[in-house]
Structure formats: C-alpha cells, structure tokens
Amino acid sequence: MAVDTEREELITMLASQRELFRITLRGIEDDQARQRTTVSELTLGGLLNHVVNVERHWCTVIVEQDETAKFDVSRMDSEYRLGPEQTVAELLAGWEEVALETTKLIRDLDSLDTAIPLPTAPWAPERQWWTVRFTLLHILREIAHHSGHADIIRESLDGANTTYQRASQ
DSSP states (O other), X not given: OOOOHHHHHHHHHHHHHHHHHXXXXXXXXXXXXXXXXXXXSOOHHHHHHHHHHXXXXXXXXXXXXXXXXXXXXXXXXXXXXXXXXXXXHHHHHHHHHHHHHHHHHHHHOSOTTOEEEOOBBTTBOSOOEEEHHHHHHHHHHXXXXXXXXXXXXXXXXXXXXXXXXXXXO
C-alpha cells in the first residue's frame, strides 16, 4: 500500500499542534489549570477540556455522518472548564487516546473528499456539509487557535511560554 502523503501530513500537523499545546501545560498543577489569569473566563484546564472534546466530537461526526444530528448545547456549560473531578493528567491521557483514534480514522477513511453532514445548532439552524478534509482542518484550527490562548494564559500565570519551554526541552 502506497503512503498517502496528504493524510500523513495531516496526521503530522495535528500531532505537532497537540504537542505545542502539551508543552504549554508542562509542569502545571490542577489548581493552576483552573486559575483565571486574564479578564477572560478561559483557563488552561478549560481550554484543554475543550480541545480534547472538539477532536472527539468532530471525529464522531465524521464516522457517524448523521443527517439528523443536532449539537448538544447543554455541554456548553462545562466545555470550557476543568471540572472538580477532572485532572490535567487524565485529560492529557484521554487526548492521547483520541489522537490515536484520529490517526487511525485518517488512515482508514475511503476519501478525504467525502461530504459529511454537520450537526445543526442554534447558530447554524440549516444543515451544512463539509468534506472530511475540511473537518480535519477544522480540528487543527481549533487546536492551533486555543494554543494561542493557552500560551497567553500560561505566560500570565507564571511567566512561562511555549516557545521558551520548547527550546529548553
């Protein structure tokens, strides 16, 4: 079987973005992960919880291709928080499992061009369709977008930043 360069590049880029996010969390205790450091409600733990759930959610959308799916708005209440029963270590371990499933999904898909139905939501009441490729790129965008938020929060928390931490590995 020939290597599909596009798929392997998607896998590599997703892994790279996840790793940058993980570096931002290096050495963070659970209480620090719950701490607000800016005027925003965002925290490192909340962002981690979100990116793990985002990747899991969109991979489920790809697999299920449910033309009747509706976004579960009730999950928005806890999406951006690290719950009292959650830990950074457990979320990171769960994200590793999700990442392995995502990698397998990318390699096993028939085509990245397949159009999949998106869940409707209050902000998108009409059903939309994205290609699998676009959906995977959306996951990448979410991780990269929130990595920037996480880096600012971390720097405000204790002065550390991802670039410095990455260089001092």
